[in-house]
Amino acid sequence: MSAPTHIPVLLQEVIEALAVQPGGRYIDCTLGAGGHAAAILDRSSPGGQLLGIDADPEALRAAKARLEAYSSSTLLVNENFVDLEAISIKHDFLPVHGILFDLGLSSLQLNSQGRGFSFQHDAPLDMRFSPSQEVTAADIINTSSEAELAHLIKTYGEEGHSHQIAHRVVQERPINTTLQLVRTIEQAVGGRRGRLHPATKTFQALRIAVNHELEHLEAALKQAINLLGFEGRLVVISYHSLEDRIVKQLMQQESKDCICPPSTPICVCGHKASLRLINKRVITPSPAEIQLNPRSRSAKLRAAERIITRDEYYRTTEEHSFSVQLNAEGWRRPALLKKLRVAFSAV
């Protein structure tokens, strides 16, 4: 077994928020090095099962090695969680007791010399989670207009100097390596002021854009709710305010019976709550965890539980399965529904 290279963040809090139980079925949408997955499998033994997803084939290799001892209880797939619903149906892995998203990058990716995620190592400006993605950070840097770059750096990096950086980038192009970009940013805004390196926000913005992180998160969270069985748990750890805002807004909206604007005198939306918030206030790492693992310092954990009756669950799953049947290969609706009923009665 290879040595762990990524310390799982808020590990105990994740296990508690997921309410991991023996025999439970869980999906880890961001498998990474398999740290959370190993703890989930430990706690759900005997009989627990885990579907692990990661877009990065290198992460999947590391997780496979780490989870070797649990190979009979795990299914690890190299996919993007934007297809969560189809992945679960394809592998007949639903309903589930809990779904975890631990967003962003693993230390494996950040420390990898050739991936371009870090502004501390010189590398090609790549930043793709998966080599099957077409657009790299260099493509965005070298082909976007100055206005597009400024907008991207401002929106995804919340960078106050987006216009100066975009202007300088356009003057210096082509820019193909991380250190070339770091020098360009430093020339645009000067050296370090305060705790953050001047390139931090631009690198975050590019990574988010390359991997469509915010769009994929929003789409996957909505799909995740549908896969949860009775009182199934959704747990998300985010690392910056853009991610956290999406998680918070979705959980808050889905925990309300009416989402009409406050000015509407009578409810016209017909919305029904599908979630109950587990923690009203966000959970953050203790000072001791931050000291042990500084990477955890910006982590925010939110958790919610699915509200659904069994009848409602069967009905929506049937409707939902019908629409997915059209594009999921090799899937047989009657067989799946039979399995679903058996699995659901065990949840």
Ligand SMILES: C[S@@+](CC[C@H](N)C(=O)[O-])C[C@H]1O[C@@H](n2cnc3c(N)ncnc32)[C@H](O)[C@@H]1O
């Ligand atoms: C913070 S790490 C997870 C670490 C993991 N919890 C552990 O304990 O080792 C995030 C992982 O999510 C993966 N990831 C990010 N976005 C993804 C997406 N849209 N689909 C699939 N995997 C994704 C990244 O490749 C990375 O390996």
